Amino acid sequence: MPFKDTIINLVSKFSGGMSTQNYPLDYCIPLYHTVSDETLPHLKHLYPYKSEKEFEKDLDYLLKYFNFVDWDGFRRFQESGNRGGKKVALLTFDDGFSEFLHVVAPILERRGIYAVNFINPAFVDQQDMLFRCKASLLIEKIKSEKVDISLLQNISGLRYGATDEICSHILKTGYKKRVLLDLYAEAIDLDFKDYLRKNKPYLDLAQLQELKTRGFGIGAHSWNHPYYSELTLDEQLETTFSSLDFVKTHAFLADAFAFPFTDFGVSKSFFEQLYRRCPDLYSFGTAGIKTDAFAHNLQRIPMEHDSAANILPKETAYFLLKKPFKKNLIIRK
Known part of the structure; x- marks a missing residue:
């Protein structure tokens, strides 16, 4: 086991593990891509994804510590300053894969849990593929x-x-x-x-609209899922705004944007221009339990590499480990 993981495990053990009291933020934003019991060749060699049973087990664990809220409820929670009571969770999915409609949505509807799916317009209606x-x-x-x-x-x-x-x-x-x-x-x-054409891995526009009528959120995720680190500032802004324009045109969530891959290294200038044009927007990275110099840029916790019961205590311990060194705030340059 790497030395870093050994230290995190020790901190997790001696801090008492996961609890509402020691979880360091008032909110939790889990991130998934898809849920399936099937082998998906277009994802098989990229990352693991949860089976239906594993996903439900994650939800059971998260429900012990958080109240799941919808998008409007999450915005109100962030903006009210009222942090009393149980902490909240906003469930998110990325990339608009078709299993969200056929597998995930029925599970969430049965449990009364809301989720936002962040989509890339270039892939809607099977036009192209990541x-x-x-x-x-x-x-x-x-x-x-x-x-x-x-x-x-x-x-x-x-x-x-x-x-x-x-x-x-x-x-x-x-x-x-x-x-x-x-x-x-x-x-x-x-x-x-x-x-x-044969496998239809992505949700089409009619399905996205159906999910909206069923109460789920559809947000923007860039036009075609680039690495922002490979783009110029102008290119970053272009792919961001074009995806936001798409969701606005179709009356989805025009105030929710999730970075593809990561927001690591995205500049202060980008965020200044983003929020100047979209002052009510919330954006999302994938850095785990961290805060950001830009208060409307929130970090999510990737949930597919292990169980929620293992990920959350370790994320909490890692936050506590870095706290004395003031390493939990992302500063943009």
């Missing part, structure tokens, strides 16, 4: 079928690369070089559009 999902599909085909690896070696420049090296290279392909993924797919006869 470049990372394309990478996962490529790796799945390479590992499960007989593929002429020499074609990929030539395109990648790894002339003597073994299969695992090629797959690692594909998985590391960045947003700015995403066209390479289409070249790899053409070389091994993988049709992304055919996969979209």
Whole structure:
């Protein structure tokens, strides 16, 4: 076990574990992408996701410590200054995957829990696919079928690369070089559009509108899910505002935006321009239990790498460990 994890576990143990009293913030914002009992090839090689049983177990745990609220309730809680009573949780999902309608929504409706799904307009109606999902599909085909690896070696420049090296290279392909993924797919006869047509991994516009009528929130998540660290400031603002314009046009949540991947390194200038145009907006990162110099930029807790019962105590312990060093506030430059 890494030394950092050992220290976090010790702090968690001696601080008494998770409780309403020692959880350091008044709110908790869990982050998921999807929930499924099925193998999803477009996600299989990217990150783990919860089964239905695991997700329900997470909800049981979270309900011990938090009141789940809807978007309006969360805004009121943030703006009222009234922090008495049980702490609140806002459940969030990213990327607009179709399981949210078919799997997640029925579970949440049965339990009376609200969630916001942050979507990328470029993928609505199966128009395109997140470049990372394309990478996962490529790796799945390479590992499960007989593929002429020499074609990929030539395109990648790894002339003597073994299969695992090629797959690692594909998985590391960045947003700015995403066209390479289409070249790899053409070389091994993988049709992304055919996969979209047959599997429909994303929610379409009619389904998003249905979810809205059923009481769920739909927020913005950039136009096509880039790494903000790879973009210029103008490009960051463009993809942000275009996604916000989309959700506003369709009467979804025009005051909710979640950064794709992370907001790590996003500049002070970006936030100043963002909130100048959208003063009522709340934005969301993925840095766990932290606060931000910009009060309307809130951090979420990724929940898919372990159970909620393990993640929350460790996040709390990590916050307490950093507190004496004043490392829990994100300062923008």
